[in-house]
Amino acid sequence: MLDVKKIRNDFPMIKELEKKKAIYFDSAATSFKPQCVIDRVNEYYTKETANIHRGDYDLSFSVSDEYEKARETVRKFINAESSAEIVFTNGASSSLNLVAYGYGQKFLKEGDIILSTEAEHASNILPWFKVAEVTGATIEYIPLNKDGSFDIENLKKVMSDKVKVITLAHVSNVLGYIMPIKEIAKIAHEYNAVVVCDGAQSIPHIKTDVRDLDIDFLCFSSHKVLGPSGVGVMYGKYELLDKMDPFMLGGGSNARFDICGNILLKNPPFKFEAGTPCVEGVLGFKAALEYLMDIGMENVEANDRMLHKYFMDEITKLDNVEVYNKQSETSIVTFNVKNIFAQDVACYLNSKGIYVRSGNHCAKILLNVIGVSETIRASLYLYNTKEEIDYLVEVLKGVTLQKCIEAAL
Ligand SMILES: Cc1ncc(COP(=O)(O)O)c(C=O)c1O
Structure with a gap:
């Protein structure tokens, strides 16, 4: 098990986001840097x-x-x-x-x-x-x-x-x-x-x-x-x-x-x-x-897989969310809230202090296979916690088109 509390303490960006009550789920785009770097x-x-x-x-x-x-x-x-x-x-x-x-x-x-x-x-x-x-x-x-x-x-x-x-x-x-x-x-x-x-x-x-x-x-x-x-x-x-x-x-x-x-x-x-x-x-x-x-890459890998499984187990319980990569094993969860455009949901999540990525994620021909071009991608890394996942899942539970429109105004 990783000492996530200690790890989070090593990352100034995590402390910065904690002050803003914000959560980062976009490490697949770029990761935060520990103080030693x-x-x-x-x-x-x-x-x-x-x-x-x-x-x-x-x-x-x-x-x-x-x-x-x-x-x-x-x-x-x-x-x-x-x-x-x-x-x-x-x-x-x-x-x-x-x-x-x-x-x-x-x-x-x-x-x-x-x-x-x-x-x-x-x-x-x-x-x-x-x-x-x-x-x-x-x-x-x-x-x-x-x-x-x-x-x-x-x-x-x-x-x-x-x-x-x-x-x-x-x-x-x-x-x-x-x-x-x-x-x-x-x-x-x-x-x-x-x-x-x-x-x-x-x-x-x-x-x-x-x-x-x-x-x-x-x-x-x-x-x-x-x-x-x-x-x-x-x-x-x-x-x-x-x-x-x-x-x-x-x-x-x-x-x-x-x-x-x-x-x-x-x-x-x-x-x-x-x-x-x-x-x-x-x-x-x-x-x-x-x-x-x-830390040991085997520990990082085991922690990422554990967090990912927890995330997948929780998000797949939601009736209003469609998850596209249920068989995946690490770090990335890709989904949409049914009947709401991915970017609108991402903007709503942003209004709740949750940072995710939406769009085609630079893989523009994958649409031919999975049949959807725009998705929301939440990606995890060693500084993320189960509590952060719980918060995201809780917010997703209550997303409606009306709330997304209001958040955009
Ligand atoms: C699978 C994959 N390949 C290549 C790249 C390109 O990486 P970079 O923008 O750091 O050159 C990315 C970036 O997101 C990626 O996810």
Whole structure:
């Protein structure tokens, strides 16, 4: 069991919301930051500001060291084989674009197939549309069950030698289903396809071991996992990183270049990290991962699952609410109040100090599967409590169209 009281005390934003009597159920969009992360970012600006890997003086040496230690912390967090497999980016979107550009655009050709699902976030489908446009490869979708969940048998039916990439979220950002990514990777590798795993929603909630899952790429953002914004990770198996192209060229990524335009790139991960990175963000991210590792990701995961189950049990008792992801196991509950537009309900909840997200959640083609485009998403994290869930359920019980209209006036 987590000491939630103590955890809540670590988060200034929770204290801020407590003063306003407000509750945050939108951690799938971005998470709050513990004080240690804020302090780490502040410390860089107040005591350690220097560029990394560039200066010949102590300040730059020591901050470069810290930056590389952060890479090692990420390696440990996801159990990668080497810290050279950890590329820092601006976020999950930037990581997914990097894989699509550097691997997809370079190695795919006409006739190849990219397999994905209709539940993907825009950041994991639009870059593959571009790969298809540039290379002549086609995108096909693994059929999902009517409730948007995944069935491995459906993957087996569409798998063929033409499939070169399978790209999907480990946890859907709309429905919260956990994909059987290890089984997916096993099947993919039997056909020599690579697996790109969008870990934006799984990394914060599920203990992830890239070697055990045997995935080829894993992309995620720091800001959803208690870290600062503007930082992300693209993990890739070294042999894949070695042969793929960087998305950006510039300072820091090359060993030398000459007047004729010849460029000798550095080895991974540095060849992918042109330009000055978000140094303070990476250092803060390290503090965030250390914070989670101190608690233990297995404890975070167990707590998230427990809270989610409690939420699901309570909300499914309401006659006026339709829940779309009853089979989900962690962090996300997606629903509508019957006959009331999602955004109207979200505005009403806001008037009661409850912050949720409404809309299509950047997964605009999922509508084809679950038959509804606008939903309310309440997402949980380690600082949420059963009492907060009780309050949300109580407020939902009494929602009427009239109350939503009044709240909007
Ligand atoms: C599943 C999924 N993939 C990718 C992203 C993009 O993440 P970011 O906006 O941090 O780049 C998100 C963000 O919500 C997401 O939920």
